[in-house]
Amino acid sequence: MSIKDRVIAIIAEQAVLEPSDVALDNTLEDLGIDSLGLVESIFAIEEEFDISVPFNANEPSESDFDISSVRTIIAGIERLVKEQS
C-alpha cells in the first residue's frame, strides 16, 4: 500500500468510514474527527510509519505539519517519512 492509502486507512478508521468515503479535499472536521480524534490519528500515523510528527494541539498552525485537509496531511507524512527514514 502507498503512504497515501495507509494514511487514508488510518483516517477512515478514526472517522468510522470506508476508505473510499474519504476524499483528499476533506478536512478532519468534514469527517467528524474532533481534537481528541486528531491526536489519536497522529499517534496511529506515528506508529504505522515509525516517525515522529511535530504537532502541538495548542498551535496547530505553527506546527511544521499542515492538518488543514487529508491531502496536506498525506503530503506532510510523505515528507516526514522521507526525512526520517
Added chain:
Amino acid sequence: MKRVVITGAGTINALGATVPQTLEAMREGRCGISELEFRDVERLSIRIGGQVKNYDPETRFNRQQLALFDRFTQFTLIAAREAIAQAGLEFSGELAARAGVILGNSGGGMTTLDENYRSVYEDGKNRVHPFVVPKLMNNAAASHLSMEFNLKGPSFTVSTACASSNHAMAQAFQMVHGGITPVMVTGGSESMLCFGGVKAWEGLRVMSRDACRPFSANRNGMVQGEGAAIFVFEDYEHARKRGAEILAEVAGFAMTSDASDIVMPSKQGAARAMQGALKDARLNRDEVGYINAHGTGTAANDKTESAAVADVFGAHADRLMISSTKSMHAHLIGGTGAVELLACIMALRDGIIAPTIGYQEPDPECALDVVPNVAREAKVDVALSNAFAFGGLNAVLALRRFT
C-alpha cells in the same frame, strides 16, 4: 454557620521550600521552571518542568520514613509541618478527635509506580519492595499527615485531576463552616515528574517545550510542576479565643460539572462555578479584586476562562486583576489549587498581586488585566481561586481579606 479562617500555611514547590520563599519569588516574578532531571529524561520530547531542585529528602526524613514516603507524601509532610507550626496548634483530646485532613491529589505515588514498573518490566526482576502499595496509594499523604499530627477526625483524599486541591479545600471549608470540626488541615500535593508521568502527558500534545505563557497570544501549552501546599482552616471563634494570627477568611466556594467533554473546557461550567462561589460567599461581583486563574497556558483553557470571566463579571471584568502563577511554579495538577491559594493570601493580606510572567503578546481572546510580568501593589478585599479540571469538574474558592 461558622466563619472559617486560615491560620496556617506551608508549601514546598519549584519556587521555594517555604511560604515566605514562595511569596518572595512570586513578588519578584521569578520562574521556577527549569530543565527536568531524572532517569531517561533524554527519551522525552518535553524536558522542562517546575521541579523541586536542591532537595535532599534525607535531611527531612529518616530511613524508615523514606521507605514508606513517595515524593508526593514527602512534600505534603514538609508543607504540613510549616502550616501547623504557624497555626501553633497541638492536636490532643477533643480537638484531635474532631480535626481531620482532606487533601487533593491526582497521580498518587507516580515515582514509586514508575520505578517499580521499570524494575519488573525493563529490568526483568520478579520481586518488588514490600511497601510499594502503601507508598503509592493516593491517600498515603493524608494518612501520614494524620499520623504525624494526631488528626483523628474525617480524613480522605479527593482526586479530580487539576481541581483536586480546590475540591479538597472546599470540603474542609464545609466541615468547619458546618460546625463538624473546629479545625481541618487541607490542601494538596503532586509529584508526577518522572519518566512515565511526563511521557503520558507528552502523548496528549498539549505540553510546551519552552515555557508556560498563560494568556499570551504565543502561548503553546502547559508545563508540569510538583510540590505541595497545606493550610489550617479554623473556626474563627476558635482561632480568636486562642489569639491565632489570621491569614485570610475563606468565604465560600462552588463546584460544577461541565457534563460535556473529557478534555475540552466549557465556558458555562467555569462561569457557573465562579457565580456559585460568589453566591455562596454572599458577595457582589464588583467586590472581587483579584482572580487567581486556572490559566494553564493552553490555547483552549485561557480563552475559555477569559470568556467565562467576562460573562460573570460584565463591565467589572475590565477592572479586576487576574493572573496565572502557573507561569512561575508550573501546573501541579492535583496540588495546584493549594499552591495558588498562596497567591490569593498574598493579594489579600499583603496587597501584592502575583504576576503572570512570560507574557509577550496580547491575545484579543484574553483581553483582561493579567498583571503581565511584574507584581503589582493593590488593596484587594475579595479574591477567587479558579480550578477547572480535565473531565469538566470545576471548583472555585472565594476568599476575603480578614479585618
